[in-house]
Amino acid sequence: MEKVTIKQLAKKLNLSASTISRALQDSHQISRETKQKVLELAAELNFVPNYHASGLRKKVSRTIAVVIPEVADSFFAQAINGIEAVAQEQGFHVLIYLTHESFLKEQAILKEFQNGRVDGVLLSITAETAHSQHIRELLTRGIPLVMFDRVCEETAVTKITTNDFASSYAATKHLIACHCKRIALLSASNSLAMSTNRLQGYKKALQEQGFSFQPADVIACSKDEADNYSLIKALLAPPRRPDGIIATVEKQATLVYQVCQELHLPIPREVPVDGFSNLQPEPFHSPP
Amino acid sequence: MEKVTIKQLAKKLNLSASTISRALQDSHQISRETKQKVLELAAELNFVPNYHASGLRKKVSRTIAVVIPEVADSFFAQAINGIEAVAQEQGFHVLIYLTHESFLKEQAILKEFQNGRVDGVLLSITAETAHSQHIRELLTRGIPLVMFDRVCEETAVTKITTNDFASSYAATKHLIACHCKRIALLSASNSLAMSTNRLQGYKKALQEQGFSFQPADVIACSKDEADNYSLIKALLAPPRRPDGIIATVEKQATLVYQVCQELHLPIPREVPVDGFSNLQPEPFHSPP
């Protein structure tokens, strides 16, 4: 029992390939009877239409790509869950690509998307991503792209983010309300819009509550865990120890605990400001 | 600047399409010069070979599918990370499918894989999955399939698992060595090979150490968190409270804590026996 094709169905039913094709697509111009017969035979012979053939012809793939830095932290895992669920509902397939924070990989991956493999892209950019030529090129080629979580301001595409400004603003105000006197901000990376927005929210809240912004209270964490560890250790050193901390990333919160334990310090009041903890994945829009 | 095809390159260089095709594939039967020219023009015109066309011709997709129940718990997230990394290295693409523990979905998803979209499948079966007709059918069609983590004994395919028997055996012995007198096993589901193997390991260790196996000490947890909660609560009720627990799934360990807190009980000595905590993803083998 070799691979069954439309042609074979056609021969067995004394019909033309085009009729079979139409019947399978439930075309309005095929008689009930014929459809019936075709569907039956197809089921019997276990016919599965070739994906590449129809893709080549129709120029669609019913596939979207999700390009993210990593799936390690629970945020992206959740995101995948949500995305896949919606995609499956809509009959779409989901390709996963990890950039591991490498801009070059991001470029290479997006470049390949010009080949018809995907109909659309969900992108959460690299921390390294500074310009967006590669993104604009995809768009030029007519491939819709939506940025989520980590977006890049300069490009004119749909962006899905939590309101970074608002969340760090709220977090800061919350800590102040809890009588914190010195609030530090653990920030992720400087180039991302997310980071700057959060920084702004933090500043705004401080200012409104009559605190002065201290650049030394903002720690720019990097990819290197060891570095971050040192930075946090320095931050928590007694002389100017903060009594409140806003952590921008899950991992950093953990580091704070570690450092405190090691230094036998009381754990400061901490507020994590997470990516998308309450992400409601947007429904996809199939291409029109 | 419309989509560039091989034909266009051919015309511009006064060569045939086949020559271009060969040059792009770095065929041994094309002159240095020609290759050079072709590559240059291709780069200049930003040529990207059509995926469906070559897929249709060559009957490959350079794509593998990963079919898992959920990506929620960190295990599968890690798995995806590893799989994608290896795939990317080998120039493969990764499709993700979630079954949400539904056997019907699993079936439907595998069925579609007969259409040429994927070259291979990594499957971690549903808790519901009882028979393996759908799996065997895929294999018949020449699509390699590897089961991981949650495997199904009856099928003759490569399986990647931690040694379930050994790990629960070791865990049980460990608890006995810690002077535990009554050791409970929180088991996941009865039909999975993983569960039965773990149960065997547990029994073996008990027996070897002169303990008698008590069916009541094995709790078969279900999908329903609330149910599990009740079961664990009953288990931990004073009369025959275990002083050691082997938890088969991450989630269950958490439940135990919750129940103990609520009941103001001391937390029993607990040993989690996790899926693949130390999974070293196997390198893929591209099809020969």
Add this chain to the structure above:
DNA sequence: TTGAAAGCGCTAACAG
């Protein structure tokens, strides 16, 4: 309502 024919873009014999 159905069929014939052409072609999506690429690759692989088979020649030369």
Add this chain to the structure above:
DNA sequence: CTGTTAGCGCTTTCAA
């Protein structure tokens, strides 16, 4: 080394 030819399997005009 390069060109010619013939499809991969399906969809879609255009005719009948």
